[in-house]
Amino acid sequence: MSALTGTTRLARLVLRRDRIRLAIWILGTPLLGYALAGSVAGIYPDQEARLGYATTSASSLVARAFNGPIHGTDLGAVVVAETYVTLALIVALLSTFAVTRHTRQNEETGRAELLGANVVGRYAPLTAALLVIVAANALAAVLLAVALVGAGLPLAGSVAAAGAIGGVGVAFTAIAAVTAQLSVTARGANALAAATVGLAFVLRAAGDVLGEQSADGTRVRSAWPSWISPLGWGNQVRAFDGERWWVLALPVALLLAGVALAYALAERRDQGAGLIAPRRGPATGAPRLLSPSGLAWRMQRGTLLGWAVGVAVLGLSMGVAADEFNDMIDANPAAAEAINAMGGGADLINAYLAAMLGLFALTIGAYVVQALLRVRGDEADGVLEAALATAVSRTRWLGTQVLAATLGAVALLLLAGVTTGLGYGIVTGDPLGQAVELGGAALLRLPALLVVAGVVTAIFGLLPRWSVVLSWTALLVFLLLGQLGAVLELPQAALNVSPYTHVPAVPAVDPAALPLVVLATVAAALLAVGVAAFRHRDVPS
Helix, strand or coil, X not given: CCCCCCHHHHHHHHHHHCHHHXXXXXXXXXXXXXXXXXXXXXXXXXXHHHHHHHHHHHHCHHHHHHHCCCXXXXXXXXXHXXXXXXXXXXXXXXXXXXXXXXXXXXXXXXXXXXXXXXXXXXCHHHHHHHHHHHHHHHHHHHHHHHHHHHCCCCHHHHHHHHHHHHHHHHHHHHHHHHHHHHCCCHHHHHHHHHHHHHHHHHHHHHHHHCCEECCCCCEEECCHHHHHCHHHHHHHCXXXXXXXXXXXXXXXXXXXXXXXXXXXXXXXXXXXXXXXXXXXXXXXXXXXXXXXHHHHHHHHHHXXXXXXXXXXXXXXXXXXXXXXXXXXXXCCHHHHHHHHHHHCCCCHHXXXXXXXXXXXXXXXXXXXHHHHCHHHHHHHHCHHHHHHCCCCCXXXXXXXXXHHHHHHHHHHHHHHHHHHHHHHHHHHCCHHHHHHHHHHHHXXXXXXXXXXXXXXXXXXXXXXXXXXXXXHHHHHHHHHHHHHCCCCCCCHHHHCCCHHHHCCCCCCCCCCHHHHHHHHHHHHHHHHHHHHHHHCCCCCC
């Protein structure tokens, strides 16, 4: 029997299990790219506006760190500068999580052992997962190229830009194949892969910050750290600026090397084991673990700490960047209009700060979804059934999970506002005052996050088997409508679907109590529906 025996059938099983997720990924990526390209084209419609953007972005270290290098004044180059990092990070995380789900998670849950009782080669499960995920990245890239051409961009540059995004997915598919061999748990493998994504982002940012600005001020040549980052390779393709097609071979080379290494590591471990030995815990657990709240905190603290570090770094950076904001939009009235649409208000600095707090609220919504979806994971793994066999009621258990996620969201919102205020206050000379003001403004976004928590809870109670897909889809819809809807001039009825639309854009506008009360009421109703449905259905579903 070959080590690859059964690969085709297992690939069909991967497709069967992930048909919804893959469809959202493959279709959602080009749709998001098309929407972003359209919005950027509306903000920078002429050569003068793009020249102002390119020169400011090339000279701004903050813009280089977060958006990457700019490669000229063509519309396509501006679109890539504005959208590449967002799309690349999404594709990188989707790829890593998908590999872990079909490799390490299968071993952790016992599915791999069940499959191994049939005629299946040792490398077949990993190979099947990699084939499907690489194909998904390739197909999403093809559709993204079509979408960019449909948005009015040149064919060659569109293919190069889409290839760069697909290459990021392929590269991190290889990385995840290795991390799945290292950790004994799916959570640990995902954490290692996510840490690699973060390291790649830092290396790319360092390379772009240390890069050289061209003589005409419209281009940036990245320094060497970008070349050792899979996220940096996409920028080095230089889409819409004399494309360097050979760079697209780097992700393919990493894929081949990663697969070879993953195969070698798989030979050195037993099924279900990892090459990194799990840390031994204390002989006895802390008394607080006997309560649902203590257990929830123990399970969430690592995730919350990681989110807190990222939010703090981004908050300080965004606050410092506010001082550069006027320079970035002085020559571009369309950009100012877009910021006003996102942030609401005539004062551009306050509109910028409001828009950044809104983006933080959307991002922290992903934390809320991630934290609450643990309940579905616990149910699928049998942990929930064991917990409910004790004196813990269903209402208390689910309520504790919701409370833990909500308190985490409060902490992250406050941290986002305070760090953004500190960054802006350091530049303007009033760090304490700005930290207090923006900290309070950030907390006003909490009712929108409560609605997100309510939606996830209701889906978990009513449709548990679809909770993961539907919860992330709902958050994506809220993101598109809440942040891009105004820029894309969508009808108000569509914008109202997102809870973020109804949050007052403080500090750009005065706070209003009524929308917040309505959002809190809607959240309470959704939470009640979710808890009631959970109480009356089977566990596990």
